[in-house]
Amino acid sequence: MLDATHTVMALDRAGRLPTTTGLCTVAENARHHEPRYGNRPTMKDVAARAGVGLKTVSRVVNGEPGVTPDTERRVQEAIEALGFRRNDSARVLRKGRTASIGLVLEDLADPFYGPLSRAVEEVAREHGALLINGSSAEDADREQELVLAFCARRVDGLIVIPAGSDHRYLEPEIKAGVATVFVDRPAGRIDADVVLSDSFGGARAGVAHLIAQGHRRIGFIGDQPRIHTATERLRGYRAAMADADLPVDESWVSLGSTSPERVRAAAESMLAGPDAVTALFSGNNRVTVTAVRVLAGRESPVALVGFDDIELADLLGITVISQDAATLGRTAAELLFRRLDGADETPARVELPTVLIQRGSGEIPPPTDAQSADRQSR
Amino acid sequence: MLDATHTVMALDRAGRLPTTTGLCTVAENARHHEPRYGNRPTMKDVAARAGVGLKTVSRVVNGEPGVTPDTERRVQEAIEALGFRRNDSARVLRKGRTASIGLVLEDLADPFYGPLSRAVEEVAREHGALLINGSSAEDADREQELVLAFCARRVDGLIVIPAGSDHRYLEPEIKAGVATVFVDRPAGRIDADVVLSDSFGGARAGVAHLIAQGHRRIGFIGDQPRIHTATERLRGYRAAMADADLPVDESWVSLGSTSPERVRAAAESMLAGPDAVTALFSGNNRVTVTAVRVLAGRESPVALVGFDDIELADLLGITVISQDAATLGRTAAELLFRRLDGADETPARVELPTVLIQRGSGEIPPPTDAQSADRQSR
DNA sequence: CATGCATGTGACAACGTTGTCCAGGGCCTA
DNA sequence: TAGGCCCTGGACAACGTTGTCACATGCATG
Structure with a gap:
C-alpha cells in the first residue's frame, strides 16, 4: 500500500534551452524540506549507524584503501540494514x-x-x-x-x-x-x-552489377534529398551509369519520403510505359521493403538491388548492398x-566498406524478345 | 595534436554495487581544483557578468516570474555571451x-x-x-x-x-x-x-488454427523454459491439443536456445521419421525465422504458425500470432x-490480446495420399 | 506623513557526494 | 625515551543548482 498523502511532483520539462520562458509549474513543492528520493538513506545515515565518519563510508563504498577490515564490516552491515545506494547524481556533480x-x-x-x-x-x-x-x-x-x-x-x-x-x-x-x-x-x-x-561506392557497385546483367534502363528510388546518404547513393547511381556511358532519364530518379505510398507510386511510374526501367535500385531498407512488395505483384520479373540488408532477404532472394x-x-x-x-x-x-550480396533479384537479366514470348506462352 | 600534459581521467565503473571493492584508479586527478566540465560557465559567472544576483539568473533560466524585462534581457545577453547551459546534474541533486x-x-x-x-x-x-x-x-x-x-x-x-x-x-x-x-x-x-x-491465449489460438486445418501431429519449438513467455506459449499449445483430444508426443516439443543451430536441429528432428509432425508452431520471432529457412529447403510443404510478426512475413506468406x-x-x-x-x-x-494473421503458411493442410502422389509425379 | 502592501532582488543554506587536510595512535628505530 | 613514520579515521569545503527568507524599493491607503 502506498502512502495516500504522497505529494505529487509534476515532472518538469527538463533540459530545455536556458532561453525557455514561462510554463513553470507553480508551487511544485509546497512543503519546506520535502523528503527527497523517497527518503533514501545517505552516507551520513550510514556513518551514524556504523559509528564512523562520513568519509569512511565513502571509502568503503568506493573500495578505496585505508579502512580496517573491522570498520569495513561495520559499514557494510549498516549499508545492508539501511538499503543504502550511492546517489550518483551527487557523485556526478562532485566528480564532473x-x-x-x-x-x-x-x-x-x-x-x-x-x-x-x-x-x-x-x-x-x-x-x-x-x-x-x-x-x-x-x-x-x-x-x-x-x-x-x-x-x-x-x-x-x-x-x-x-x-x-x-x-x-x-x-x-x-x-x-x-x-x-x-x-x-x-x-x-x-x-x-x-x-x-561508403554510400557512393556501394550504390555505384550495386548499379554496376545491374548494368553487368545487361540492364540499360535502371530506376533509382531514394530517401529525401536533404539526407546525405540519399544524395551520395544517387551520386553513386549516376557514376555507375556514366561509367557505362548510359544516359539517365530523369523520370528514372525519385528522391523523397520513404513512406510506402510514395515509394509505390514512384516504382509504378518507373515501371510503366514503353520506356519502363528493367531494374530498380532502392536507396535504403525502407524503400527496398516496399519495392519488393511492388515487384512481387508483377507479372514480368524486374531486377532489384537494395541498399541495406534486410531480415529474411535471403529467403526472398533479394540482392543487396550490405552495410553493417x-x-x-x-x-x-x-x-x-x-x-x-x-x-x-x-x-x-x-x-x-559495403558488400554486394547476390541473392537472385539483382541477377535477373533484362527481358529479351525471346523471354517475353516464353513468358506469354505459359 | 595530443596535449601531453592533459590529465587522463579514466571513467570509473559507475553504478556498481556499493559492495564493490578495489579496482580504484589512484590519483585520478592530481591537481587541486581541476576545472570540471571543461570549465563551463555557471550561473554564478552569468550573474557576475550581468551584474545581478545568482538567484535572478536561476529565475530567468527557469522562466520564473518576478524579473523585470530589463533585468531579464541583461541576463539573457550574459547567457548568450558565455554559452551558459544549465547543469542538470546539480539541478537533479537539488530537486530530487x-x-x-x-x-x-x-x-x-x-x-x-x-x-x-x-x-x-x-x-x-x-x-x-x-x-x-x-x-x-x-x-x-x-x-x-x-x-x-x-x-x-x-x-x-x-x-x-x-x-x-x-x-x-x-x-x-x-x-x-x-x-x-x-x-x-x-x-x-x-x-x-x-x-x-496473452501468450497462452495466442499460442492456443494458433495451434487451434492448425488443428482446424486438419493437422494432428504438431511440433512446438520455443525459447528457454526459464522464460515465462516460452512456458506460457507451450501451455497454450498443450491446451489447444487437449481441447481437440489430441495426444502430444514429447518428441514434438522442444524448448531451448533460439540459436539457429538449435532450432534447426529441433525442427529437422521433428520433421523426420514416419511419425513426423505435419505442422510447426514456433514460439517467437527468432525461432520463426529459422523455421522458415528450414521449411524453405523441404520438398513437401509443412504448415507453420509463428508467434510474433516479422517484417516481410506477408511476402513470405507466414501466418503469425501477432503481438504489438x-x-x-x-x-x-x-x-x-x-x-x-x-x-x-x-x-x-x-x-x-494477440491477433492471428493468416497469410498462407498456417493454412497448409496436412498431406493426404493424393497430394503426396501428386507431388511425386512432378 | 506614517503605514501597509505588492513587487523585484539577493544572501544563504541545503541537496549528497568526494578531495584535501589534519589528528591521533601504534610501531619502529636511534 | 624521543623522534619519525605509517596507518586509520574524521572535519570540512566544494561541486552548481534551487527554496526560503529578508530586504529594499515604490505606490496607494489610512
Whole structure:
C-alpha cells in the first residue's frame, strides 16, 4: 500500500534551452524540506549507524584503501540494514564526469538502428558508461532539443545521426569538452568526427552489377534529398551509369519520403510505359521493403538491388548492398572513447566498406524478345 | 595534436554495487581544483557578468516570474555571451527528481524490442523525461547490474523486461519510491505492475488454427523454459491439443536456445521419421525465422504458425500470432507515469490480446495420399 | 506623513557526494 | 625515551543548482 498523502511532483520539462520562458509549474513543492528520493538513506545515515565518519563510508563504498577490515564490516552491515545506494547524481556533480553518453538517432524502431544502438551500448558498457537514447524522428529541431538536453545532463560524449544540416549550435558544447562523433551522415557546417558507410561506392557497385546483367534502363528510388546518404547513393547511381556511358532519364530518379505510398507510386511510374526501367535500385531498407512488395505483384520479373540488408532477404532472394550497422555503431563509440581518453587529434573521417550480396533479384537479366514470348506462352 | 600534459581521467565503473571493492584508479586527478566540465560557465559567472544576483539568473533560466524585462534581457545577453547551459546534474541533486526513466530489455538489436523502446521513449518525451536504455543479454546478473546502476542515477522510474527470476533485490528501491513496471514477463518473487501479451491465449489460438486445418501431429519449438513467455506459449499449445483430444508426443516439443543451430536441429528432428509432425508452431520471432529457412529447403510443404510478426512475413506468406511490441511499451510507460503522478493502487496486471494473421503458411493442410502422389509425379 | 502592501532582488543554506587536510595512535628505530 | 613514520579515521569545503527568507524599493491607503 502506498502512502495516500504522497505529494505529487509534476515532472518538469527538463533540459530545455536556458532561453525557455514561462510554463513553470507553480508551487511544485509546497512543503519546506520535502523528503527527497523517497527518503533514501545517505552516507551520513550510514556513518551514524556504523559509528564512523562520513568519509569512511565513502571509502568503503568506493573500495578505496585505508579502512580496517573491522570498520569495513561495520559499514557494510549498516549499508545492508539501511538499503543504502550511492546517489550518483551527487557523485556526478562532485566528480564532473557522468559516465554516460548520449545517442541521437532517427528512429529506434527502424531495424537499422537497433543493432547500431546495441553496439554503442556494448562499447559504452566496456568503458563503464551508460547510454541515453533519443529518436529525432528525422526532425532537426527535435535533434537539437535532444542533443542539448543531453548536454544539460552533462553527458561525457555524444553520438549523433544528424537529422538537421546545421550543427553550429553544438560548437559551444564541443568547445566545453563534450566529445562528439557523427554517424551515418556528416555534421553540417562544423568540423567533427564522422563515421560513414561508403554510400557512393556501394550504390555505384550495386548499379554496376545491374548494368553487368545487361540492364540499360535502371530506376533509382531514394530517401529525401536533404539526407546525405540519399544524395551520395544517387551520386553513386549516376557514376555507375556514366561509367557505362548510359544516359539517365530523369523520370528514372525519385528522391523523397520513404513512406510506402510514395515509394509505390514512384516504382509504378518507373515501371510503366514503353520506356519502363528493367531494374530498380532502392536507396535504403525502407524503400527496398516496399519495392519488393511492388515487384512481387508483377507479372514480368524486374531486377532489384537494395541498399541495406534486410531480415529474411535471403529467403526472398533479394540482392543487396550490405552495410553493417553494428560496426558503424561500434566504430563510432570506440572513436568517441578514444577522444574521451584524451586523443585530441584533428577530426577523423572513417568510411566503412559495403558488400554486394547476390541473392537472385539483382541477377535477373533484362527481358529479351525471346523471354517475353516464353513468358506469354505459359 | 595530443596535449601531453592533459590529465587522463579514466571513467570509473559507475553504478556498481556499493559492495564493490578495489579496482580504484589512484590519483585520478592530481591537481587541486581541476576545472570540471571543461570549465563551463555557471550561473554564478552569468550573474557576475550581468551584474545581478545568482538567484535572478536561476529565475530567468527557469522562466520564473518576478524579473523585470530589463533585468531579464541583461541576463539573457550574459547567457548568450558565455554559452551558459544549465547543469542538470546539480539541478537533479537539488530537486530530487531526475526526469529520466530506465528501460532494461533483452537486446535492442532484436526487432521486437526496437519498437517497444521507441514507444516508451515517446511516452517519456510527452512527460518531459529522458530514457536510459540497457540490454541485459538475457543475463540475470547483468539485468540486476543495470537496474541498480539506473537506481544509483536516481531514475524516477524503471521499465524492466526481466531476464532473471528473482527480483527481490528491487524491494528497497521500490520502497524508496522508484516506480517499476515489468513488461513482457512478470517479475519474480515480488508483487509489481506488469504488462503482458496473452501468450497462452495466442499460442492456443494458433495451434487451434492448425488443428482446424486438419493437422494432428504438431511440433512446438520455443525459447528457454526459464522464460515465462516460452512456458506460457507451450501451455497454450498443450491446451489447444487437449481441447481437440489430441495426444502430444514429447518428441514434438522442444524448448531451448533460439540459436539457429538449435532450432534447426529441433525442427529437422521433428520433421523426420514416419511419425513426423505435419505442422510447426514456433514460439517467437527468432525461432520463426529459422523455421522458415528450414521449411524453405523441404520438398513437401509443412504448415507453420509463428508467434510474433516479422517484417516481410506477408511476402513470405507466414501466418503469425501477432503481438504489438509498441503497444506493450506504450502501455507500460503510461502505467509508469500514472504511478509517478501519484496513482497508488495495488499492482496492476495488464494483458494485451494477440491477433492471428493468416497469410498462407498456417493454412497448409496436412498431406493426404493424393497430394503426396501428386507431388511425386512432378 | 506614517503605514501597509505588492513587487523585484539577493544572501544563504541545503541537496549528497568526494578531495584535501589534519589528528591521533601504534610501531619502529636511534 | 624521543623522534619519525605509517596507518586509520574524521572535519570540512566544494561541486552548481534551487527554496526560503529578508530586504529594499515604490505606490496607494489610512
